[in-house]
Amino acid sequence: MLQTVTTIVLIMMSISIFICFIRVVKGPTMSDRVVALDTIGINLIGFIGILMIIQKTVAYSEVILVIAIIAFIGSIAFAKFIEGGVVLDRDRR
Amino acid sequence: MTEIVVSILILLGGAFSILGxxxxxRFxxxxxxxxxxxxxxxxxVICIIIGTFLYFLLVQELFIGKLLLTILFVFMTAPVVGFMVSKSAYNVGVKLWDQSIQDDLGKAIKKAEKKARQ
Amino acid sequence: MAFQILLNIAIAFIWMLLKNNFTGVEFAIGYIVGLLLLFVLRRFLNFDFYFRRVIAVFKLIVLFIYKLILANIDVIKIVLSPKLNIKPGIIAVPTKLKTEWEVTLLSCLISLTPGTLSMNFSEDGKTIYVHAIHVPDKNEAIKEIHNSFEKAILEVTK
Known part of the structure; x- marks a missing residue:
């Protein structure tokens, strides 16, 4: 039973990532694309979580954590880049 | 029994993701x-990760703390990303939807600009 | 506060030594015993029982999960309705919270709950600008935030 459920959910996550991809291609502004890319990153975490159940392995737990961190940092960097064009600013007030 | 709980959690997670x-x-x-x-x-995603955690804890009898860390991390970072992206979008000048009914932030920014000019 | 937690952990260690059994379960039992002791002795020690705060944090978490589920049902309803019948807008929410991390916590909680997303702060940190997906009445939305989260956060930090 769990086998079929995981397969179904894997297909659902794939569709979900594909829908986000439509927004990445279409998005009228840069911010739309950043939002969609961030959601793709978050969906990938769930995708790999289900792969862990299917393959009965714990080896991917680090992968999940690293993808979460990279998606977060990427979105923040993009947001700062859109706003000012400077990602790492040194001069503090 | 545990398989049913894990299945429900994972299905819920998939449904939430696809609706998101x-x-x-659509918005x-x-x-x-x-x-x-x-x-x-x-x-x-949090539903799916909790399902995975319960599966490994109850079926395989492995406690994976990294999954709990992932849940915490996703929970903490989601509002920050929303805040940063919306702030930058507003500052760059992405327009609100034309059927929006009020815009207090725009008023406040205009007021501050007027004060700075004087 | 910190002194009480240290006292509590010390009681748990003494309990472990008395039982001559150094496992996590025994530590947890010792911690609960220490809590009970502190609760009974709170009148003779000259301080406030710190576990009240823990209960307040717990209440905040329960309220938050409840609101999170409500929020998602809300968004799903809007997503699945055939016509987008919404009135979005940005509202200014004044807050009574003083320190920086309280305001941060409030804005994070706002971001994760019913149709609201914190967007910006005013210069003095007293006003949060919130984008709401459906605001037929502005004052009601502000009142709801005040009554649910701000109250619970004040309960924790009081």
Whole structure:
């Protein structure tokens, strides 16, 4: 039973990532694309979580954590880049 | 029994994720899309990760703390991403949807500019 | 506060030594015993029982999860309705919270709950600008935030 459920959910996550991809291609502004890319990153975490159940392995737990961190940092960097064009600013007030 | 609980959690997570993605396509402006991204997608992924954690804890009898760390991390970072992206979008000048009914932030910014000019 | 937690952990260690059994379960039992002791002795020690705060944090978490589920049902309803019948807008929410991390916590909680997303702060940090997906009545939305989260956060930090 769990086998079929995981397969179904894997297909659902794939569709979900594909829908986000439509927004990445279409998005009228840069911010739309950043939002969609961030959601793709978050969906990938769930995708790999289900792969862990299917393959009965714990080896991917680090992968999940690293993808979460990279998606977060990427979105923040993009947001700062859109706003000012400077990602790492040194001069503090 | 545990398989049923895990299956329900994973199905819920998948449903939330797909609805979040549909929301990202359907909402009319950036801010509405952020609503879908920060809430539905996050809750969906958290459901899936909790399902995975319970599966390994109850079926394989392995305690994976990293999954709990992931949940905490996703929970903490989702509002920050929403905040940063919406702030930058507003500062760059992405327009609100034309059927929006009020805009207090725009008023406040105009007032501050007027004060700075005087 | 910190002194009480240290006292509590010390009681748990003494309990472990008395039982001559150094496992996590025994530590947890010792911690609960220490809590009970502190609760009974709170009148003779000259301080407030710290576990009240823990209960307040717990209440905040429960309220938050409840609101999170409500929020998602809300968003899903809007997503699945055939016509987008919404009135979005940005509202200014004044807050009574003083320190920086309280305001941060409030804005994070706002971001994760019913149709609201914190967007910006005013210069003095007293006003949060919130984008709401459906605001037929502005004052009601502000009142709801005040009554649910701000109250619970004040309960924790009081």
């Amino acid at each position: 993605s549909i929301g990202i396509v 009319p402006d950036v801010y509405g899309r952020l609503h879908a991204a920060t809430k539905s997608a996050t809750l969906g």
